Amino acid sequence: MDAMTLLHERSSMGKLMGPPPGTEQLEAMYRAALRAPDHKELRPWRFIEFSGEGLDRLGELFAEAEFREDPHAKDAVLEAARKKPKRAPMIIAVIAKVVPDEPKVPRVEQVISAGCAAHGLLLAAHAQGLGAMWRTGKYAFDPTVRKGLGLAEDDELVAFLYVGQLGGRHRPVPEHDIDDFVERWD
Numbered sequence: 793m794d795a796m797t798l799l800h801e802r803s804s805m806g807k808l809m810g811p812p813p814g815t816e817q818l819e820a821m822y823r824a825a826l827r828a829p830d831h832k833e834l835r836p837w838r839f840i841e842f843s844g845e846g847l848d849r850l851g852e853l854f855a856e857a858e859f860r861e862d863p864h865a866k867d868a869v870l871e872a873a874r875k876k877p878k879r880a881p882m883i884i885a886v887i888a889k890v891v892p893d894e895p896k897v898p899r900v901e902q903v904i905s906a907g908c909a910a911h912g913l914l915l916a917a918h919a920q921g922l923g924a925m926w927r928t929g930k931y932a933f934d935p936t937v938r939k940g941l942g943l944a945e946d947d948e949l950v951a952f953l954y955v956g957q958l959g960g961r962h963r964p965v966p967e968h969d970i971d972d973f974v975e976r977w978d
């Protein structure tokens with residue numbers, strides 16, 4: 793797939809099946825992520841790869857988060873939280889590992905950089921015929937989940953990227969009128 797086609801046609805896939813991406817596919821994805829624009833080369837990124845029992849451990853954290861939020865939560869609610877990570881054979885958490893008090897690179901720039909790294913992962917997944925979907929949801933901001941994943945106070949969990957083999961068809965790429973978004977100062 794040529795680069796412009798990839799950039800114009802990448803789309804999300806929520807229906808994912810096993811097996812998880814292979815070692816070489818993952819390496820290609822991380823290499824793309826590590827090409828994210830990065831002010832002062834801080835490399836403000838951390839990735840956690842979940843597969844197999846790792847997905848169960850992540851599900852336990854989600855259930856713990858529900859329980860902390862509501863100790864009377866019904867079993868069905870806890871079970872639903874536990875199952876969430878099982879929607880893919882692999883999840884990659886993308887964390888902005890923010891260097892605090894960096895005078896030239898404010899926090900927002902570092903978080904954007906991590907977002908670009910996440911996009912790099914999505915693009916490289918798509919380019920290799922894999923399916924992927926960026927999710928956050930409340931668990932990305934939950935203190936129990938943050939602690940369980942070892943985030944420092946200044947860090948931000950920018951993405952849970954669900955990755956796997958395509959389990960369905962991509963939706964047609966929506967057409968947008970570029971002029972709705974672009975203003976020109978000629």
Ligand SMILES: Cc1cc2nc3c(=O)[nH]c(=O)nc-3n(C[C@H](O)[C@H](O)[C@H](O)COP(=O)(O)O)c2cc1C
Nearest residue numbers: 802803804805925926927928929930950951963966
């Ligand atoms: C920061 C961020 C968080 C997102 N979180 C969710 C989410 O929790 N659940 C969801 O269904 N889509 C979420 N999305 C949107 C999807 O990843 C996807 O971009 C959207 O469904 C549009 O599909 P497309 O990527 O094929 O255009 C999120 C996107 C971003 C950038």
